[in-house]
Amino acid sequence: MAAHNATHDDRTAPRGDRGDGVRDSEIRIEQTHLDRVYHRLEEKIHEAEFLMDDAAKRGQVGTPGALAERDAQVFRAGVHLNRLNSEFEDFLFGRIDLLPGKDGRRGPDGAYTSVEPADDAIRTGPDGDRAEIAETLHIGRIGVLDADYAPLVIDWRAPAAAPFYRSTPVAPGRVVRRRVIRSKGRRVLGVEDDLLRPELSATLDGGALPVVGDGALMAALGQARGHTMRDIVASIQAEQDQVIRAPAASITEVEGGPGTGKTAVALHRAAYLLYQDRRRYAGGILVVSPTPLLVAYTEGVLPSLGEEGQVAIRAVGSLVEGAEATTYDTPAVARVKGSSRMVKVLRKAARGALELPRGSAGAAGSSPSSSSSALSSSSAASSSDHGQLTLDGALDGALDTHGGRPGAGPGARPGGPPERLRVVAFGARIELDADELRTIRQNALGGTAPVNLLRPRARRLLLDALWTRSGAPRRYTDPELAAEAREGFDEDISSEDSFQEFLDAWWPELTPRSVLAAMAEEKRLSRWSRRVLNPREVRQTARSLARLGPDGQGPLSVHDVALLDELTTLLGAPARPAGPREADPLDQLTGLDELTTYADRVSPRRSRAERAERERADYAHVIVDEAQDLTPMQWRMIGRRGRHATWTVVGDPAQSSWSDPEEAGRARDEALGSRPRRRFTLTVNYRNPAEIAELATKVLALAMPGTPAPEAVRSTGVAPRFVPGADGGLGEAARREAVRLLDEVDGTVGVVVAMNRRAQARQWLTGLGDRVVALGSLEAKGLEYDATVVVSPAEIADESPAGLRVLYVALTRATQRLTVVASDRDVPNENGVPDLLRE
Numbered sequence: 001m002a003a004h005n006a007t008h009d010d011r012t013a014p015r016g017d018r019g020d021g022v023r024d025s026e027i028r029i030e031q032t033h034l035d036r037v038y039h040r041l042e043e044k045i046h047e048a049e050f051l052m053d054d055a056a057k058r059g060q061v062g063t064p065g066a067l068a069e070r071d072a073q074v075f076r077a078g079v080h081l082n083r084l085n086s087e088f089e090d091f092l093f094g095r096i097d098l099l100p101g102k103d104g105r106r107g108p109d110g111a112y113t114s115v116e117p118a119d120d121a122i123r124t125g126p127d128g129d130r131a132e133i134a135e136t137l138h139i140g141r142i143g144v145l146d147a148d149y150a151p152l153v154i155d156w157r158a159p160a161a162a163p164f165y166r167s168t169p170v171a172p173g174r175v176v177r178r179r180v181i182r183s184k185g186r187r188v189l190g191v192e193d194d195l196l197r198p199e200l201s202a203t204l205d206g207g208a209l210p211v212v213g214d215g216a217l218m219a220a221l222g223q224a225r226g227h228t229m230r231d232i233v234a235s236i237q238a239e240q241d242q243v244i245r246a247p248a249a250s251i252t253e254v255e256g257g258p259g260t261g262k263t264a265v266a267l268h269r270a271a272y273l274l275y276q277d278r279r280r281y282a283g284g285i286l287v288v289s290p291t292p293l294l295v296a297y298t299e300g301v302l303p304s305l306g307e308e309g310q311v312a313i314r315a316v317g318s319l320v321e322g323a324e325a326t327t328y329d330t331p332a333v334a335r336v337k338g339s340s341r342m343v344k345v346l347r348k349a350a351r352g353a354l355e356l357p358r359g360s361a362g363a364a365g366s367s368p369s370s371s372s373s374a375l376s377s378s379s380a381a382s383s384s385d386h387g388q389l390t391l392d393g394a395l396d397g398a399l400d401t402h403g404g405r406p407g408a409g410p411g412a413r414p415g416g417p418p419e420r421l422r423v424v425a426f427g428a429r430i431e432l433d434a435d436e437l438r439t440i441r442q443n444a445l446g447g448t449a450p451v452n453l454l455r456p457r458a459r460r461l462l463l464d465a466l467w468t469r470s471g472a473p474r475r476y477t478d479p480e481l482a483a484e485a486r487e488g489f490d491e492d493i494s495s496e497d498s499f500q501e502f503l504d505a506w507w508p509e510l511t512p513r514s515v516l517a518a519m520a521e522e523k524r525l526s527r528w529s530r531r532v533l534n535p536r537e538v539r540q541t542a543r544s545l546a547r548l549g550p551d552g553q554g555p556l557s558v559h560d561v562a563l564l565d566e567l568t569t570l571l572g573a574p575a576r577p578a579g580p581r582e583a584d585p586l587d588q589l590t591g592l593d594e595l596t597t598y599a600d601r602v603s604p605r606r607s608r609a610e611r612a613e614r615e616r617a618d619y620a621h622v623i624v625d626e627a628q629d630l631t632p633m634q635w636r637m638i639g640r641r642g643r644h645a646t647w648t649v650v651g652d653p654a655q656s657s658w659s660d661p662e663e664a665g666r667a668r669d670e671a672l673g674s675r676p677r678r679r680f681t682l683t684v685n686y687r688n689p690a691e692i693a694e695l696a697t698k699v700l701a702l703a704m705p706g707t708p709a710p711e712a713v714r715s716t717g718v719a720p721r722f723v724p725g726a727d728g729g730l731g732e733a734a735r736r737e738a739v740r741l742l743d744e745v746d747g748t749v750g751v752v753v754a755m756n757r758r759a760q761a762r763q764w765l766t767g768l769g770d771r772v773v774a775l776g777s778l779e780a781k782g783l784e785y786d787a788t789v790v791v792s793p794a795e796i797a798d799e800s801p802a803g804l805r806v807l808y809v810a811l812t813r814a815t816q817r818l819t820v821v822a823s824d825r826d827v828p829n830e831n832g833v834p835d836l837l838r839e
């Protein structure tokens with residue numbers, strides 16, 4: 001596609017327009033239609049309010065069935081009301097004028113179903129081709145029918161709306177004119193038309209079909225950017241529409257360069273899937289985004305499309321319940337933590353942590369005070385119902401687990417797990433020593449089951465060993481009597497608090513955070529990562545984990561979160577006694593849309609943990625944005641959340657900040673499984689003007705030689721600006737350029753720096769207001785600004801092995817203007833152009 005010159009003047013210059021008179025009268029026509037739509041919406045709101053009232057009255061009937069019905073009705077009416085009451089900025093945004101359909105058939109919404117025009121739709125005569133418009137459809141965020149069930153507005157996701165997006169001058173189908181309507185609240189502000197069959201003289205109600213403006217896309221692209229992304233529902237392009245409406249089954253993979261609309265398309269696809277099969281996707285759609293900044297940037301898109309609630313947009317560093325990554329690791333550490341080699345290390349750590357002193361691996365439920373209660377309960381030796389079994393007070397090991405405490409008895413390694421279990425049974429002392437306990441532990445740990453879930457097995461093996469040691473098996477020849485005695489033996493020993501205390505110390509319940517924190521000890525990590533990590537990697541990784549502190553509650557890095565998730569799987573959730581679950585009236589209902597999520601939201605009866613656990617596995621569809629950045633460990637984490645899901649994966653290998661794409665590719669294949677894949681490529685850059693795209697392409701050629709760049713769709717006529725900043729004056733130059741750009745553009749300005757300059761860059765911009773932001777190179781991912789200042793390309797490129805690709809990302813964030821500030825390291829030429837950006 002040729003770059004389109006979209007200066008302000010050009011955009012507003014009418015093409016087929018015959019003056020403001022036509023524009024105004026066309027606006028009036030659309031206003032009349034919008035008034036009808038709002039009148040109908042008001043009627044629907046009254047209906048919904050009546051439904052709510054009626055439901056409230058039913059609530060007085062107390063049968064569970066009636067209550068459930070009321071809840072469902074209130075819920076449905078509430079959703080309906082909410083959607084209708086939402087102040088959609090441009091509720092009605094499109095219109096298509098169509099030729100009659102080939103087969104003359106109409107669908108349930110009253111629109112012709114055929115994509116192709118009827119054979120006799122176009123009449124060829126001496127003055128050229130002529131046709132009469134047979135059908136006009138208005139497209140909006142939700143569908144509205146009039147009282148006779150004729151469509152006033154077609155939902156943008158309905159099949160009848162597809163020609164609005166799909167038709168092109170090359171393949172117009174039935175569409176003669178496509179119109180984008182701009183409105184605010186209830187007022188139509190403007191219309192922009194595209195004529196898809198310009199050669200045709202078309203008439204509408206006997207008059208010529210007027211054409212106003214120069215197309216909506218250019219108008220949309222030229223608008224100033226704010227701090228949040230806008231939906232593109234009024235100007236989705238044909239290649240994007242193919243992705244949005246691709247069938248949900250299996251896996252949809254989308255690649256495309258910067259600015260091709262991958263994020264926008266992914267979010268619109270979520271809305272489309274919900275429209276297509278609300279019941280199925282009410283199970284939840286997960287959108288995984290690389291950074292919290294991108295989450296905040298994109299969060300408003302789905303509500304603007306009328307979809308809220310069913311879609312969770314999460315940063316990859318916040319995917320684990322309760323974990324919120326706030327820091328970034330250095331590239332070297334990130335490389336280790338992201339690598340699938342960590343699986344082996346974590347497996348060892350999860351099992352090895354059982355050997356650690358209590359407190360260092362966070363044994364839940366085994367506090368120091370519970371140890372001293374072991375002392376008192378065990379010293380008051382109890383006598384059993386059998387009168388023959390006594391638990392000795394000398395559970396030395398259990399008491400010694402907090403090494404160095406006064407009263408620590410012999411037989412325990414200071415600071416380590418208990419090394420001796422001693423009980424009195426059948427009038428005799430029975431003891432298991434360190435070697436025996438170790439063998440029992442190893443037997444219990446056999447296989448790959450989660451460590452916390454093996455505690456009952458370990459407990460049983462301990463009791464087996466004590467029973468054998470007691471000599472009792474030899475005393476009972478009658479198997480029935482033996483079984484009965486054994487039952488009593490087990491019951492008596494396990495019911496003692498002190499035995500429980502021993503177990504807590506010897507097989508503590510491990511938490512993922514505490515195991516991760518335990519890995520901060522270099523020697524220990526070296527043991528757990530033998531033959532997997534080299535000494536340098538061990539040292540760097542251990543040092544980075546020290547941030548977590550001894551209790552593991554310190555700040556997590558983005559890459560720590562995937563490790564936590566892996567550990568959660570390796571450790572398993574500790575067994576909890578299952579509490580009785582009250583019947584939820586909403587659960588009894590079937591066949592109602594959105595109930596699952598509603599029940600989830602409102603039911604206080606379901607525990608947080610239960611919800612978190614379900615959330616881990618139960619997404620119906622997973623959308624991964626910026627997929628090229630995920631590390632193997634992150635793919636494993638996301639894979640766990642989409643085991644039964646269908647997927648949409650969007651990304652651009654040329655923007656990957658991960659150093660080993662092949663390793664990540666394998667992990668991605670594993671997460672996605674063997675289901676068939678449907679691949680799409682987006683080819684048009686809607687963000688960058690051609691001048692900026694051209695500069696970025698130079699870096700692309702270095703970062704990924706041979707990769708085609710997407711074609712920029714417009715041009716501003718303004719080339720990127722280069723400013724030598726010299727090291728001492730970098731901040732000054734960056735600030736000066738930011739100020740200049742704030743003056744030149746209406747919207748936002750982003751100043752992108754190498755990650756280690758983030759704090760400094762924030763200082764540089766102090767006092768410039770909230771239209772300007774400082775960003776580390778990795779944080780710029782997915783975002784866009786009217787103008788950007790990229791500070792020292794060389795520093796960004798040298799940051800990591802993927803530095804050139806990260807620089808490519810930084811250079812492709814601007815919609816209008818780009819300034820590059822060079823440091824000495826950039827070796828700028830006399831025009832300030834850094835070495836990297838020259839031919």
Ligand SMILES: Nc1ncnc2c1ncn2[C@@H]1O[C@H](COP(=O)(O)OP(=O)(O)OP(=O)(O)O)[C@@H](O)[C@H]1O
Pocket residue numbers: 217220221230231232235236237240256257258259260261262263264265652655686687781782783784812
């Ligand atoms: N059809 C369209 N109509 C109007 N604007 C569009 C369209 N497609 C994309 N855009 C705009 O282009 C910009 C880039 O879109 P988006 O961020 O989705 O691209 P991306 O491919 O995810 O980019 P990146 O890979 O750089 O993150 C956004 O401002 C988006 O709104």
